[in-house]
Amino acid sequence: xxxxxxxxxxxxQAAALVLYARQWCAAPEDVVQEAFLKLAAQRRPPDRVVAxxxxxxxxxxLSAARGERRRRRHESEAAARAPSWFVSTEGAxxxxxxxxxxxxxxxxxxxxxxxxxxxxxxxxxxxxxxxxLSASTAHRRYLEGLAALRERLRVPCPNQTPRRN
Amino acid sequence: xxxxxxxxxxxALEAExxxxxxxxxxxxxxxxxxxxxxxxxxxxWAWPLAAGLSTCAAVVFAGVLTLRPPRVVYVTVERxxxxxxxxxxxxxxxxxxxxxxxxxxxxxxxxRLQEHLLRWGLDGLPAPPPPAESRxxxxxxxxxxxxxxxxxxx
Numbered sequence: 001x002x003x004x005x006x007x008x009x010x011x012x013q014a015a016a017l018v019l020y021a022r023q024w025c026a027a028p029e030d031v032v033q034e035a036f037l038k039l040a041a042q043r044r045p046p047d048r049v050v051a052x053x054x055x056x057x058x059x060x061x062l063s064a065a066r067g068e069r070r071r072r073r074h075e076s077e078a079a080a081r082a083p084s085w086f087v088s089t090e091g092a093x094x095x096x097x098x099x100x101x102x103x104x105x106x107x108x109x110x111x112x113x114x115x116x117x118x119x120x121x122x123x124x125x126x127x128x129x130x131x132x133l134s135a136s137t138a139h140r141r142y143l144e145g146l147a148a149l150r151e152r153l154r155v156p157c158p159n160q161t162p163r164r165n
Numbered sequence: 166x167x168x169x170x171x172x173x174x175x176x177a178l179e180a181e182x183x184x185x186x187x188x189x190x191x192x193x194x195x196x197x198x199x200x201x202x203x204x205x206x207x208x209x210w211a212w213p214l215a216a217g218l219s220t221c222a223a224v225v226f227a228g229v230l231t232l233r234p235p236r237v238v239y240v241t242v243e244r245x246x247x248x249x250x251x252x253x254x255x256x257x258x259x260x261x262x263x264x265x266x267x268x269x270x271x272x273x274x275x276x277r278l279q280e281h282l283l284r285w286g287l288d289g290l291p292a293p294p295p296p297a298e299s300r301x302x303x304x305x306x307x308x309x310x311x312x313x314x315x316x317x318x319x
Binding site: 007011014016028033041084087091094 | 172175178179181182183184185186187188189190191194197198200204209
């Protein structure tokens with residue numbers, strides 16, 4: 001793969017990939033770096049590089065998670081000590097810590113399409129391919145995930161009209 | 166294929182969430198690109214395979230050359246037939262010695278001595294000289310010199 005393309009991909013996707021891998025394993029940076037190295041070692045770059053690297057990260061993160069579960073008894077306690085998954089940026093209306101907690105509390109099958117589509121930029125067809133689902137199912141789970149997040153973050157619905165007493 | 170839009174009531178939340186930037190973690194970009202360059206420069210398996218095969222072949226051939234006994238090839242060569250008129254009749258008797266008689270006196274001294282030894286053997290040599298008091302001392306060299314000169318022994 002061309003070094004410039006690889007560097008651009010690292011700049012664009014490294015953080016989202018770390019967030020994606022963080023759903024499953026405690027050392028997502030290692031998983032993401034290994035995925036980039038695997039991509040660089042490919043003689044012929046895959047057709048859809050982003051979808052390919054998300055699949056590699058997913059497989060490696062799930063594999064790492066299996067190993068971690070064997071080593072760690074109190075996963076929830078360790079997750080509670082984990083740092084925020086987001087950095088605070090200007091203009092962000094949501095608190096990074098609250099978003100982290102809400103996202104971490106989501107069921108995995110709802111969280112994964114949200115992360116892959118929102119921050120990874122994958123299409124629902126690609127998300128469905130990753131998860132072994134159809135594109136419409138991936139889209140439905142994405143909407144369910146967003147709805148659950150809204151509940152947890154207590155974001156008011158814009159169409160909801162306030163009740164008058 | 167166009168992506169389906171999010172429900173309108175979720176669009177605001179979607180926009181808010183997009184503004185959150187994921188934390189990169191401890192990824193060192195430069196180190197990662199350096200390692201990626203090394204990973205991409207790694208050669209394939211063709212050259213190591215070729216080198217291994219040629220090494221194995223060399224070892225096998227060396228073993229064969231060392232352990233195999235030397236091979237002797239016998240080649241039958243037809244002897245060319247000599248012309249019949251020129252070949253003498255083969256007989257079991259040894260051919261007669263053809264030698265021209267030569268007078269002993271005409272031979273040079275060393276051949277004369279050789280002839281003498283061949284004819285008479287060592288017994289034909291002259292008797293040893295008498296003791297020293299009766300005759301002057303002589304050695305073999307002077308004795309043979311006498312023989313060579315044709316003098317007879319006493």
